Amino acid sequence: MILFDRVTKVYPNQMVALSGLNLHIKPKEFVTIVGASGAGKSTLIKLLTREETHSSGKIIVGGLDYDTITSRDVPLVRRRIGVVFQDFKLLPGRRVGENVAFALEVSGARSREIKRAVPKMLKLVGLSTKENAYPHELSGGERQRVAIARALIRQPKILIADEPTGNLDPKNAWEIIELLLKINRFGTTVLLTTHNKEIVNALKRRVITINRGRIVKDEEQGRYTLEGGK
């Protein structure tokens, strides 16, 4: 599903963010990536969503070799991957339903299709009653659910959750993690980055630890560790 083969990313200021990174994530896996700030987690995600291009090595996602894609293909790549962020990135002037529908609108879905899909997705994330609410009327947990609904509305095979619980209290954080697990059970590959030690340890799923642009630890039922996996 996701293959990184000796991937290196050097930024124009000569900062090496990833250095010969090898990574293989199988379909339907739930993988947590941990690492200190500046370890290379964000760069890894940016390479997956093609916000950045790798300097060397090979990236293959869902059978698509990233060396072969042009700038015209980038939107299509992004439509195959759902992404949620710590700061939700919702459109404040649009209602919940419109925010979720937005992802389908940009890809040219028909209005009828959108009207059918949005309520279903809101039901999945437990926000059926909030379709007409504005983001500022929701709690942090609810906003993150909207972001997840938007990321999933196009039924991507991969969902990247970049610090999705960073702005949430423990109760809401757990609800989001449970939602991600549910989505994973339906067959979506989930890639989670987090600094929340309790969540990582309680998940008992595959944990990849990154330090200074390299994978220093990769365990099937891993625990939260930093600094060289200690």
Next chain:
Amino acid sequence: MIQFWRVLTAGLRNFMRNMWLSTAATAVMTVTLTLIMVSFISNMALTATIKGVTDKIDVSIFLKNNLTPDQINGFKKSLTDSGNVISLTYVSPQQAVLNYKEQNKNNPQLIAALDQAGDALPSSVQVKAKDPKHLDVIEAVVNQAANKPLLDPTAPPSYTGSRKATIDRIVRFAGFFKTAGLAASAMFLVISTLIIFNTIRMAIFTRRDEIEIMKLVGATKWFIRGPFIFEATLYGIIAAIIATILSCLLLFGGATKVASYIDFSTTVSFFQSYILLIIVAEFVLGVIIGAVSSLLAMSRYLKL
């Protein structure tokens, strides 16, 4: 197609959301398009006026009545050779009397006075000049020493009269107006481009989060750029509508007030015949200014 409508809807929404900026940009664009149109109308009207006045003016050179046909033909040839002559007409003394009687047929007293004086009118050569600004060429021919003995000493040629001064004034005024109109139009063209450029720049800045989200969910470059281009072209379309209405009001309403000085009939009939073409031209111009300004702003501030 559905994507196209979504881009238009988003552009319209952006336009409404930034009502003050949109109004300012549209107002400047309206001034620009109106100026261009007024400049066009004035040029057309002034050109028609000058043409009308100059067409009516003949330079009349009065000759002695005892010249031989060879002398007359020689004089006509020297005028033609000056290069500033469209046509030449020789008016014999008898023809001059007939013309005079025709012109004054409602004034029997004048005709009676002429009959009492006998064949008192001199023969003449009526010259229609190609370029009324350069009558000096004809004047030079008339003043040649060889031609002096042919002229009637009691009646000097008419180009030195007050009409030439009037024509000169109109020509000078038209030239000034044309230059001023062009300069003002060009200046406002630059100003409106800059203002729309700045409006779109601010729109890009205030919507940077939205743009980021659009990129994130896989919007194509044109789906992101489209609303900005449409927003800017909307300024042009609305401005074109207002400018056309203003210009027509000015032409059909205001023209009658100066109709005795300036010939608007050609311009009015041109407008009546080509009103659709004029509206389309205004729209196209407005859309081009809007689109080019927004594309410039996006190439600088919207990195996708």
